[in-house]
Amino acid sequence: MAAASSLNTALVEWTGFQGLPRFEAVSDDDFAPAFEAALSEHDAEIDAIAGNPEPPTFANTVTALEIAGESLSRTSALFWNRAGAHTNDTIQALEREIAPKLSRHYSKIGMNAALFARIDTLWQERETLGLSVEEMRVLERHWKGFVKSGALLAKPQQQRLAEINERLAGLGARFGQNVLADEKNWSLLLSSDAELSGLPDFVKDAMAAAARERGAEGKYAVTLSRSIIEPFLTFSDRRDLREQAFRAWTARGMNEGETDNRGIVRETLLLRQELADLLGYANFAEFKLDNTMAKTAGAVNHLLMTVWEKAVRRAGEEEADIARLIAGEGHNHEVMPWDWRHYAEKIRAQKFDFSEAELKPYLQLEKIIDACFDVASRLFGVIAVEKKGIPAYHPDVRVFEIRDRSGTLVALFLGDYFARPSKRSGAWMSAFRSQHKLTMKNGTTGEMPIIYNVCNFAKPAEGKPALLSLDDARTLFHEFGHALHGMLSNVTYPSVAGTGVSRDFVELPSQLYEHWLTVPEILTRYAVHYETGEPMPKTLLDKVLAARTFNAGFNTVEVTSSALVDMAFHTRTLADDPMAVQEEVLREIGMPRSIVMRHATPHFQHIFAGGYSAGYYSYMWSEVLDADAFSAFEETGDAFDTAMAKKLKDNIYSVGGSVDPEDAYRAFRGKLPDPDAMLRKKGLAMMEEIHGSDA
Known part of the structure; x- marks a missing residue:
């Protein structure tokens, strides 16, 4: 164990502004000894819980597990933030080392027989313990976690499972680093x-x-x-x-040489199948879907194919329009993937009489951030106050206090908006600290969430405003929807706080929040020209709203094909070459030659480096929910209806995973949705009316 004197306490003692870490006080070289000490400390805490001579109770076992490992949680939060948002060679080398080490650590906990015996005793006696709904959910999460970690396996199988998880962690770290290297270079x-x-x-x-x-x-x-x-x-x-x-x-990810991910993909998929076999599941998808709303691969594929059939038909119509335009310009080439966006933009300009270039001057980053905060204030009663000059993990990162109507501080929010070579691509929300109400070992009760959003918008030249595309603006709203899920959390136990929900429910708060971007009164107020300050003309606003489902076939084909390939990878017996599986699926579904998957396999970070394996479908599953949920507001005639907003906050944004997601949604909406609202939102349901029910 590292000597106490060699440890930088700034990693675990967060004494910055309002409890922020002192980012400036942490160097890259501090992480390795801090992890060593934090892992040792967590081991001792686990041993104490497992070896407690008192009979197991919810308090001395489950609650004790919930508050254990605080130093490890804080060190990990800082490290993974740096690894994703501002990395370098030192951090990447440690990432390749620490990812499998952490996997080994958690495997050891999951296979601790004495600890599982205590959890299992509580699980078997759960109906007699007088537990609240949240406590029952927390106990279930721990029990199932132990089972999926191999607690019921014989020792040799446990050892092999631990080896698999450790190797998968290392492969995932390498996969993401390879994609970043290809993007950077x-x-x-x-x-x-x-x-x-x-x-x-x-x-x-x-x-x-x-x-x-x-x-x-x-x-x-x-x-x-x-x-x-x-x-x-x-x-x-x-x-x-x-x-x-x-x-x-x-x-990206298939350029031969050191950064080629195809070998990593093959090994990953083989190991995931072996893991599923060890745990008694038919395939890895069955393992991953066990605790989701979808529950089965069959349910997932039914939804995806329902959408696919409509999307590919619409994409065919869109491609025909593009082909006519190409021919009209005097060219004789077929529509290829590098043509689609170019000609689709021309068609949009013709059809709706506006272009992205005309729209973009009205979408200033600063104003869209303000719009995000205004919607949150009107729906949920929270106010964002920017605090200038507060050190964060990069000079571009901005710090905001989030306060309720009474002025009480409820969260801290950090916004990291601009692309840089040290940041992985995409956009995401994460937490330095999650909300909970438990009493910690230092005597403090409860913790306030510290949430951050990371985006990759193009940084403007000095003195010029950052201008967004409409998709960029949606991304900003999407990630802030995730952030609100974390910041509005109001639960007792940290494991079910905020986004601690099933994978196919976690995208509901984010995708739902996107709807408020295009509420006319929001665009009218915040879509103002960066030079004149004039609001977007009503004629342009009307065109933007009319064009919301333009190119829907293309967009839906991109995403749905990726989700179908993901499910195939995790339900089919793997051939020697995963790329052959990808091509087989695309051939079976009739993938248009003019469109590619949104995430081709060698750079599909969601499923090989991001936790969405057999779960990329969840964006669409949540889209079914979010379209129906926004319809609840539309039915009132007021996008900011007070009663509906309260139900949304109380039953979706604040409850985290403390209740079953189906129960949570029913409490908000009174029913579960069918896909029709989502198909209407995408502009795909109308095709049944146009072509007839037998089309």
């Missing part, structure tokens, strides 16, 4: 007017800033950050450059 530098043809100023500004960051002052860099690659593919007139950039974007 590729750029396409442009300079001539011919190379920049068609690009609006906001795209060129973002590319110029990216070039400067790469030491290429005076040039323009196409990077693999979505905030640059997607607008480049949309506006560039240079088909040859679009193809070059698109091929690099879709080749």
Whole structure:
């Protein structure tokens, strides 16, 4: 164990502003000894719980487990934040070491026979213990966690399970690092007017800033950050450059050499199947779906194929429109994936008489952040107050106090909005600390949540505002919906706080929150021109709202194909080459040649580095819920209906995993939804009316 004098206490004693960590006081080299000490401390706590001579009670076993490992939780929170949002070679090397070490640690806990005996005794006697609904959920979570960790297996099988989990943790860390390396190491530098043809100023500004960051002052860099690659593919007139950039974007993780992820994918899938076999499940999907709303792979695939059939038919209509436009311009090439965004944007401009370039000046990052906060205030009564000058983990990160109507501090929120080479792609919410009401070992009762959002918007040039696409703005609302799920949490036990819910329920609060972005009074107030301050003209606003389902076939095909491949990987017997499975699935479902999966296998971080294995479908499952949930507000005629907002907060945003998700949704809505509301939201349900029921 590391000597106490060599440990940096700033990792575990958070004495910064309002209980924030003192990020500036933690160096990369502090993590290794801190993990060593925290793991040893947690081991001792577990041994004390397992070896307690008193008969097991909920308090001396379950509650004791809930508050154990605080030093490990805090060290881990800081480390994984740095690994995802501001990494470097030192952190990446430690990530490859610590991921399997943590897996080994938790496997040992899950296979602690004395500890499981106490949990199992409580589980068998649960009906006689007088537990609350939340306590019963917490006990169930612990018991099932132990079983899935191999508590019921014989020693040799337990040992093999631990080895599998340890190896999977290491593979996941390497997978994500490889994708980041491919994104970081590729750029396409442009300079001539011919190379920049068609690009609006906001795209060129973002590319110029990216070039400067790469030491290429005076040039323009196409990077693999979505905030640059997607607008480049949309506006560039240079088909040859679009193809070059698109091929690099879709080749992440399969460039041969050290960063090629295909071998990692194969080993990962084989190990997951072996894990499922050991635990008595037919396949890994059955293992993962055991504690979800969907429950079975059959239910998942039924939903996905219901949506797929409508989406691919709509995409065919969209492709035909694009092909006509290409021919009308005098070209004779077929529609390829690097053409779709470019020509779809032209069709949108024709059909709805506006373009993304016309819309973007009205979507300032600052104003959309304000809109996020305003919606939260009107729905849930919380106020965000930015605190300038508070040190965070990167100079771009902003700190906000979240207070209720009485002025009481209920959470801290950190916003990290701009892309940088040290940050993995995508957008996410996470927590430095989750809410709970338990009394800790130091005598304090309860903890306030500290939540952060990470995005990858293009950073503007000095003195210029950051302008967002409509998709960017939706992403901001989406991640803040997750943040609210964490910040509004009002439970007793940390394991069920905030986003501690089943995977196919966790996206409901985030996807639902997106709806308020396009509530007309929100766009009217916050979509103002960055130069004139004038609100978006009503004519443009009406066009934006009318175009909400434009390109729905393309968007839905991208996502649904990825979800179907994910389910196939985790339900089928794996062939030698996972890429062959991907191609087999795409061939079976009739994937259009003009569209690719949103996440091709070698860079599908959700399922190989992010916890969504056999779970990518959950975005669509939650979309069924969120479309129906927003309909509840529409039915009142008021998007901010007070009574409905209270029911939403009380039954969805604040309860975390303390109640069954179906019970939580019924308490809010009075019923469970069917997919029709989601299909209408996507603009796909109308096809039945257009083509007839036998189409």
